[in-house]
Amino acid sequence: MGRQPCCEKVGLKRGPWTIEEDNKLMNFILNNGIQCWRLVPKLAGLMRCGKSCRLRWINYLRPDLKRGALTEAEEDMIIELHSRLGNRWSKIATHFPGRTDNEIKNYWNTRIKKKMKLKGLDPVTHKPVQTKTRDFETNNGEMQHHQSLGFQETTVSLIPNLKDYDDQMQHKTEEGSPSNQSRDDSCIKNSDMGSSLVFQNKESLGSFTMDSYQNLMDNPFFWDCFTGLGESFP
DNA sequence: AAGGATCCCAACCGCGGATGT
DNA sequence: AACATCCGCGGTTGGGATCCT
Incomplete structure (x- = not known):
């Protein structure tokens, strides 16, 4: 064996x-x-x-390795980067000085994947596993309450939009589009750890920064939007 | 306390791309 | 152009540690 x-x-x-x-x-x-x-x-x-x-x-x-558990901020950033880059762990790891692709991959497979499933999100697509979002929204008073607090419907579908955009960009690159700009350059203005990510030229997003993403993730109401999504799908 | 189940991560494998001849 | 070699990446696994019954 x-x-x-x-x-x-x-x-x-x-x-x-x-x-x-x-x-x-x-x-x-x-x-x-x-x-x-x-x-x-x-x-x-x-x-x-x-x-x-x-x-x-x-x-x-390697002497420059960072020891110890990943922080919540790092975890959030992994999720965000994974939604755009997929399982390209080495690419993702370049945003985390002192962390290895293996470490991030392991962290994803053992923890984040589970967390996402608990929240009713597909770890591959980052989309809710559920398809009947209309039913969910209309039956969920809290959701409407959150929207009245400023959480728009597009906020919930933000990650899928980024993934789709990235897929399109990859397709473009593979076709040898004259616009030679790399995918990373086209959507990340300053990709170093701790700086803001700015997504541009995307109709559905307008302008979006990593800071605002962080605010979203930190807001308990954001995660409440997903509560219960996974329950109907074992 | 025992032992079965689950978690976690270091390490391995195979493949594809880059480079050299 | 064709082939050989090396490197790096992503997927997978073995087994120790920890948790649960």
């Missing part, structure tokens, strides 16, 4: 890394840098394949 070895070479060590191996790899890279991962294990005196060394360095040994 076991897995096939990732390298054909027999005798290479697999499984969890020991402290000694970590030290060897760390010392080697800090002293010599990385030219070719394939050569790293040989030169560092490790019985590992280059791929394994690369992964260990990137996901665990």
